[in-house]
Amino acid sequence: MTNTTLKLLAQQLQLSISTVSRALKDHPDISAATKAKVHALANSLDYEPNAYAIQLRTQSSKIFGVIVPAISNLFYDSFIAAVEEESRKNGYALMILQSSNQPEIELDNLKIFRQNRVSGVFACLSANAENLETYQKMTEKEIPVVFFDIVPKDNKFTKVRMADERCAIIAAEEIIKRNAKKVLAIFGDAGLSISQKRKNAFQNFMETYAPKVHCTYVNASSSAEAEALFRKQYDKTQKPDTVFAMTDEVLIGVMKAVQALEIKVPSQLGVIGISNGFIPNLYHPKISYVETSGYELGKLAFVQMMANMKGGKTLTELTVEVKFVPGESL
Amino acid sequence: MTNTTLKLLAQQLQLSISTVSRALKDHPDISAATKAKVHALANSLDYEPNAYAIQLRTQSSKIFGVIVPAISNLFYDSFIAAVEEESRKNGYALMILQSSNQPEIELDNLKIFRQNRVSGVFACLSANAENLETYQKMTEKEIPVVFFDIVPKDNKFTKVRMADERCAIIAAEEIIKRNAKKVLAIFGDAGLSISQKRKNAFQNFMETYAPKVHCTYVNASSSAEAEALFRKQYDKTQKPDTVFAMTDEVLIGVMKAVQALEIKVPSQLGVIGISNGFIPNLYHPKISYVETSGYELGKLAFVQMMANMKGGKTLTELTVEVKFVPGESL
DNA sequence: AATTTTATCGCAATCGTTTGAAATTTTTTT
DNA sequence: AAAAAAATTTCAAACGATTGCGATAAAATT
Numbered sequence: 141m142t143n144t145t146l147k148l149l150a151q152q153l154q155l156s157i158s159t160v161s162r163a164l165k166d167h168p169d170i171s172a173a174t175k176a177k178v179h180a181l182a183n184s185l186d187y188e189p190n191a192y193a194i195q196l197r198t199q200s201s202k203i204f205g206v207i208v209p210a211i212s213n214l215f216y217d218s219f220i221a222a223v224e225e226e227s228r229k230n231g232y233a234l235m236i237l238q239s240s241n242q243p244e245i246e247l248d249n250l251k252i253f254r255q256n257r258v259s260g261v262f263a264c265l266s267a268n269a270e271n272l273e274t275y276q277k278m279t280e281k282e283i284p285v286v287f288f289d290i291v292p293k294d295n296k297f298t299k300v301r302m303a304d305e306r307c308a309i310i311a312a313e314e315i316i317k318r319n320a321k322k323v324l325a326i327f328g329d330a331g332l333s334i335s336q337k338r339k340n341a342f343q344n345f346m347e348t349y350a351p352k353v354h355c356t357y358v359n360a361s362s363s364a365e366a367e368a369l370f371r372k373q374y375d376k377t378q379k380p381d382t383v384f385a386m387t388d389e390v391l392i393g394v395m396k397a398v399q400a401l402e403i404k405v406p407s408q409l410g411v412i413g414i415s416n417g418f419i420p421n422l423y424h425p426k427i428s429y430v431e432t433s434g435y436e437l438g439k440l441a442f443v444q445m446m447a448n449m450k451g452g453k454t455l456t457e458l459t460v461e462v463k464f465v466p467g468e469s470l
Numbered sequence: 471m472t473n474t475t476l477k478l479l480a481q482q483l484q485l486s487i488s489t490v491s492r493a494l495k496d497h498p499d500i501s502a503a504t505k506a507k508v509h510a511l512a513n514s515l516d517y518e519p520n521a522y523a524i525q526l527r528t529q530s531s532k533i534f535g536v537i538v539p540a541i542s543n544l545f546y547d548s549f550i551a552a553v554e555e556e557s558r559k560n561g562y563a564l565m566i567l568q569s570s571n572q573p574e575i576e577l578d579n580l581k582i583f584r585q586n587r588v589s590g591v592f593a594c595l596s597a598n599a600e601n602l603e604t605y606q607k608m609t610e611k612e613i614p615v616v617f618f619d620i621v622p623k624d625n626k627f628t629k630v631r632m633a634d635e636r637c638a639i640i641a642a643e644e645i646i647k648r649n650a651k652k653v654l655a656i657f658g659d660a661g662l663s664i665s666q667k668r669k670n671a672f673q674n675f676m677e678t679y680a681p682k683v684h685c686t687y688v689n690a691s692s693s694a695e696a697e698a699l700f701r702k703q704y705d706k707t708q709k710p711d712t713v714f715a716m717t718d719e720v721l722i723g724v725m726k727a728v729q730a731l732e733i734k735v736p737s738q739l740g741v742i743g744i745s746n747g748f749i750p751n752l753y754h755p756k757i758s759y760v761e762t763s764g765y766e767l768g769k770l771a772f773v774q775m776m777a778n779m780k781g782g783k784t785l786t787e788l789t790v791e792v793k794f795v796p797g798e799s800l
Numbered sequence: 801a802a803t804t805t806t807a808t809c810g811c812a813a814t815c816g817t818t819t820g821a822a823a824t825t826t827t828t829t830t
Numbered sequence: 831a832a833a834a835a836a837a838t839t840t841c842a843a844a845c846g847a848t849t850g851c852g853a854t855a856a857a858a859t860t
Contacts, residue, residue, distance in 0.1 A: 257521065
């Protein structure tokens with residue numbers, strides 16, 4: 141079954157290809173009668189314009205590339221969902237690839253994007269990679285790149301991210317409000333800059349505004365590690381009365397221990413996390429958390445992308461607002 | 471910054487476009503010396519073949535379309551991850567769109583796929599839609615469609631899905647093994663055929679092999695509803711000793727109630743679910759579940775797609791195996 | 801030395817669409 | 831009725847790559 145083309149329509153209607161093309165897009169040059177005929181035949185023959193031909197001719201694809209470490213991730217998927225939604229509204233489609241945190245795959249994927257001449261790329265750096273050179277080249281070739289979540293330090297790139305420091309500070313505020321005496325703060329992988337930032341902000345705030353509160357700071361790069369760390373700390377005679385989980389991963393680990401040890405929340409232990417809300421609401425009582433919405437971030441990223449495409453370079457770093465969502469765990 | 475093209479390379483090297491093209495793909499007609507020169511320049515100029523031109527010329531895109539109700543879904547994201555992985559290995563990229571369970575959006579998305587002349591489509595029907603006509607047209611135009619998870623009844627389509635009945639039966643077997651006396655079985659949305667299937671299979675099995683076990687069957691279309699239903703049942707004097715949760719959503723609701731009521735698992739209540747494993751492992755003790763792997767399904771779907779593309783029509787319905795994963799909740 | 805092979809390379813059409821400019825037809829103006 | 835203006839349609843050149851076939855040059859065969 142061969143596809144319907146402009147040529148075919150033109151032949152059947154005894155018209156030129158250009159007339160058919162213009163008729164299909166309501167060009168004022170074409171008479172109403174002709175337009176009607178063309179549309180009629182196009183419909184009955186299920187004409188679908190060939191996106192490749194268009195893109196080749198117009199040198200602009202209606203496709204954005206998205207690259208994330210993993211699609212199956214509570215945070216990224218809502219980001220992707222938001223970007224997809226906005227893209228669709230604006231006539232764009234999404235090409236989504238995952239790097240699996242492997243630099244080579246990330247490069248492969250970027251190559252695919254370039255070969256498909258995507259109009260722009262939304263990128264979350266893979267943990268290990270430092271291949272900014274490739275991204276640099278893309279922006280030079282007028283392919284805007286909007287980084288999100290895990291972004292390069294270099295500020296010649298456009299980035300959107302959560303207000304990481306604010307997250308940590310809001311959590312610290314709430315902890316202080318609740319009169320915590322002994323806090324266990326568990327952060328993510330020590331290698332990630334986001335962990336550093338949040339830890340510094342948190343620690344700084346606590347030391348400034350509540351110097352008497354005893355805080356223990358640790359890092360966990362997995363759920364299991366977080367669980368083990370928590371158990372170890374909770375084994376001591378001087379048990380923490382409050383625990384702060386920087387990520388969902390950490391929270392999951394903590395809550396496993398909490399359930400296993402049958403610790404009463406919030407009476408024996410206050411719990412607060414940073415999350416998009418899905419995990420905290422899985423438990424009873426609901427865990428209080430500082431909300432970081434991948435969805436909101438996606439919306440923001442899209443706006444940035446559009447701005448980038450129109451008005452030259454907007455080399456800014458935008459952050460999306462965060463807010464405290466009270467549960468019953470603190 | 472203009473993109474590097476074959477023409478540009480040809481000009482700079484004083485060669486014809488065809489020679490450059492052939493050199494780049496190691497055509498035997500071209501001398502080693504020429505090949506070397508061409509490759510050298512292509513590298514230094516960051517030549518990337520224009521995918522549109524290739525696809526236009528060769529009439530074949532290296533892109534698959536994927537359409538799901540929502541990307542941010544514990545099940546679909548692992549399916550997508552698997553398909554993406556296989557696609558990348560085979561030189562394909564993925565175009566992913568979500569229907570949000572809205573038929574119009576689903577149609578829009580299919581149009582985008584057609585316009586991009588995707589090589590094939592992986593589709594999960596949106597709950598409400600019955601637009602099989604469009605899918606029918608696609609298969610007629612030689613665009614293979616592989617349905618997954620929520621598939622059409624019509625068996626002229628290629629579909630892969632979980633062994634739904636088997637899931638329910640395995641769960642029933644385990645429940646019987648554990649000598650349950652009173653079972654509360656909570657299924658998903660009554661409108662979905664998958665709920666029907668699982669319910670029928672479960673009920674059938676129980677009545678045949680354990681007629682003395684008292685079973686209560688209910689449907690819940692949300693987490694909150696499942697929680698409410700469970701609480702209501704657990705309020706009775708004759709409490710269930712075992713609960714079966716057909717979906718993660720149901721399980722989440724049940725577990726909220728379990729935590730709130732401080733029910734001891736498994737001593738006071740046995741719990742078993744059907745899941746890909748993420749949610750069941752969030753709790754302590756770990757919930758036992760029948761594993762339905764979106765990942766495995768994705769792999770299977772991909773194999774089917776490739777088969778479909780090569781050897782004409784393979785109108786089969788394949789199911790992926792499921793297995794019981796013991797936790798400590800039953 | 802003339803002829804045939806073989807190794808290299810170029811020509812030109814093609815994929816389906818867009819678009820400036822020219823050509824044609826129709827309508828309006830003088 | 832002739833000329834000018836407006837409306838409608840067509841021509842033809844792109845966009846960037848692929849590929850069958852023909853052309854040229856070098857090597858091998860008589």
